[in-house]
Amino acid sequence: MSSSVGGRWFVVFPDHEAASAVFDRIRNTGCQVVRHASGRPWLAGCWDGSAARLAETGDVRLAVLGVSTLDTGQLRVRARAVRTTSDVETAVQGSAGDHFLLASVAGRVYARGTASGSRRLYRAEVDGVTVVADRARTLARFTGAAVDLRHVAARLVSVATPPFPLDQASLFEGVRAVPPGQAVLLERAGEATERRWWRPPESELPLAEGAEGLREALRAAVRARVAPGQRWAADLSGGMDSTSLCFLAAEAGAELVTLTLDPGAPGDEDLAYARRAAAGLPAGTPHLVFDAADLPSYYTGPEGGLGGGEPEDEPTLGIRDRAQQEHLVGVAHAHGVTRRLCGQGGDQLVIPPPSHLHDLVRREPRLATRHLAAYAAKQRWPRAATVRALADRRPFRAWLAAEAGHITGDRGPAGDVQLGWGLAMSLPHWATDRARESTAELLREAAARTEPLADTRGRHLWLYMARQAGRVALLYDRLGIALDMPFCDDAVLEACLRVRPHEATTPWAYKPLLATAMRGIVPEPLLQRTTKGNATPEWHRGMRAHRRGLAAWLEDSRLVAAGLAEPRALARAWLSPGTLPAHEGPPAEASVALESWLRALERHPVPRYLEEHTHEHEHATES
Template identity: 50%
Template sequence: MSGSSAGWFVALPDRELPPGMAERLQQHAVSRVSHPSGRPWLLGSWAAEETVVATAGVRKLAVLGTSSATAADLASRLKRVRTAADLEAALRGVRGSFHVAASLDGRGYVRGSASGARRLHRAVVEGVTVCADRARTLAWLTGGGPDTARLAAHLAFPCLPYPLADAAMWPGVDTVTPGQALHLEPDGSCRTAWWWEPPPAELPLAEGALRLREALREAVAVRARPGRILGADLSGGMDSTSLCFLAAEAGARLVTATLHWDTPGNEDHHYARRAAERLPAVEPLVFPSAELPACFTGLNERREPAEEPTAVLRDRARQQHTAHALRTRGAALRLSGHGGDHVVTPPASYVHALLRRSPRTALRHTAGHKAHSRWPLAAAARLLLGPGTYPAWLTAAADRLREDPTTRTAPETWGPLPALPTWAGRQAADRLAALLRSAAAQVRPLAADFGRHAWIHHMREAGRAAALLRDAGASDGLPVESPFCDDAVMDACLAVRPEDAGSPWSYKPLLAAAMDGLVPAHILERTTKDHCGPDWHHGLRAHRPHLAEWAASSHLVTAGVADEEALRRALLSPGLQPGGAPALENTLATEGWLRDLAAHPVPAHLTARRPKEGHPVDAPAS
């Protein structure tokens, strides 16, 4: 089964529901699957190919999303399941990116993906725990508005630490931590439990590369079928090019999109052209940036808001333009290399744990990273010694939100320290600091080793962005799939010794080894990476009138998380502000999201109708 959608679902416990809630949901649901008891279980709107359901007596199992599961395969797997404890072993080997839901003799089980590319949220609605793939569905049910503290958090850059990065934008709506499942009991109670844990990091490069190659091959094969026309990004970089060659290997016909940046010295289009010459059954499309809509085009157009503020805002018009070109040539799906940067290479902080296993190797790697990233000697020494506990790190981060990030030269430990832009108000700083201190009082890190914690968090950041890209693409008529963010790919990378995957003397050594013999050598040996800085600045200048209007009527100022005068200076003179592109883009994304939310108070996915594709109500399960 392969597909992506802008659909939705909720999962309900096997119990009587308050009449008002059930009526509201069923009024908007196009698709429905019942519990074995006959009560509503899965309600929503999805394409038939996106959900596989199996039934065995008082047990039901559903896989929702892009997966290798078939009806017969899932029915066979369900025979091995008696309780929730049997589920994950029974599902082992199912590839793709998907949610899992089970109804087992009155007990419910729901989970998303470990990477966060398929997220799960929960809320208590009229005394009943409801799960959903979209936080906004639950916000609509509860009637709540955005949380001011969450708005403040989204002004921070370059990213938020775990667990703040996973939180939903609405009070009363909780995100289930990726890697955890929600267990729904017949009495209405619920609990979370881990279903995923990272594999031991023990494989050498050669063995790990074989595992990654197979994981990527299967991830692409789930989306690519012989003869199927696929759109695909072909940037000229290693990530997207690898997916194109794997899709061609699977027999898909490719229509590729390459952006030709005007920046002097950019080489992406040269590498992409040489790759396209080696791809069979490909139609390469090249889009000169001067012929595309400027960055930030559409600031004045109100769209259906995403689940959270997203930097997709910057390139939305450009992606719509290229998506239209791909669609007109028959593409029904678009492959993206998004996530490769986060997944295949660990942060350099792996050297801390390496020092305990192999001091000589750790010192050599530290010297290499120090030279490459220009770390001060004292900072490199502190990295080897360790930064203290994760709660202490979060507490320190709360105290350093106002620091100028350009003065930070130390390497990351538990992750990049969040910083607030100069235009964030005192209330924003207080709210975000309170969130960080609250997290410090109760959270455990994702791994005891801070290098491994940081790598897993990077992967989940990629997964979160992949979900936003998928939804944005679906709303543009061409769903975007990010195979690097599949759980099996993430596991394959985490199983490799980090000193092999993160060598400072080669670029993405794990992926290069995995694609050796399939992707042309000149791609695997590339060490440069292009940028679009001039296009970014041109877009801001071109849309200065819209930025001025935003400055004069800012929703962030109204919410109390931005200073009006400082924000006006930032929007009208972005090149003069500290923090650079990440600081400004996060602010623009949050401001735009608030405006979109005000213009579209009812989620569009609740009013969409897909009768030709969706499961009819109470369709017989496989």
């Protein structure tokens, strides 16, 4: 979904007179407007008409923005059955895709994103009424909100996997992120509430039955995007996730152009597996291989400099390979392709985290003991630490409070045995005492009020990892890289969660759930891969290539100025990353992303998409 003017965005207004004044602020920046039955503005912004289904009947307005198997006519028919906001979900029941669902029913507003977080909503009080938007920066612009430096400090733990529940927080003061799985209701009087619209299914299906459900969910997710005869680009990394999507797209009749990035890392088998997969696709399918050494290095920005570009709602690791991705987009366009399939999300969804063993040992101790012994040998878990982790029966809030204590202490590497409620947390040695205290304070506040995503550790962490996949899908979409990530569709998430975790993954097989699901679609040798490549060498090359730019940043670092990073230690991390212990590589990468984001916000205080432009039209919904 994109717009020719500044990118996709929207704002949802309550049916309240005060909201009309808020709408006036963006009257000249939105391409499209849809109104409540009262005539007041309900939905305004810019979106691609081909990715929008809008319907009106009586005092009901429905909008489905994103990927959906529903067409406008079907949505219009379903809208006739909507009487209250409690009926809105029935309008999209049974459809596949990845989309926002928005409604105005007799002036009451219902709005939600996705369960995976691949579509997000934010809310803020503006001029006395609550307004909802798909971008935090939109609401920050309305309210003049400053960056919340406490949450910036917390992202020093990780940008890729910030600790729950801080991972879903807005980084702007006064702007609230709506948690995935929750919908916002705006009343005509202007007040707002949140209501759960999605609950995860029980994990009770055996592997064979669950794999059948995953196969059909993935097949539907691909076909929601791909039509016979359409030309699509598709990542073909050599991994099982992207390979599966390529064969499903070919099955759906797409004309593919496959793209493989060869990182050139010693021992990396990605290219060999990608070539085997390409040989199994329909004859004549172009397979384009890119040597990473011939592409722009990590962190290359505009004019070959470091970073740059419009900031997103939060810092993202997507800045590291943005120039590479833009190069691939250009090549795809030259082959007549504008959309591209990507396997992002597969790792997080089809592989339950090892913490499911903490749950299993209490239900089926004999089976759990076999799995634990194999995992401990494979992951080199120390025996004493494994026993302690299994004996730990603290509830989530107690565990989180303890992690807050570790943040201000000196634990060193973040945990060896992965059987807790989350990924163990630590801050890098360049984090200041202020950064540690700020992060610990946020965690203590969360420990006092936050419930886990599920009652058991393994299920909670599985849901958490799925949300991280959704965050990445969202951020790449916002970067303007036209990537479709079917693994992040809610129906795919649900299909994975229905499978017994100790069967969905085992220490003796790699991705058994996906391999079983794709049997008969993907050639068998490709389903037997047990290795996975990594991009660590590319990151080090990128840091070396932009050493001069990083040194310039250090002279007036925003992280240092905010009191979050110690300058000498940060300089060593950026200018000599090869000397860092392995566990501090991700925090070093996080600090570059944070610095880049803070600088970008200074350069672009007004989001480009909110710059005034010619107003295209008020959209009349189909009735």
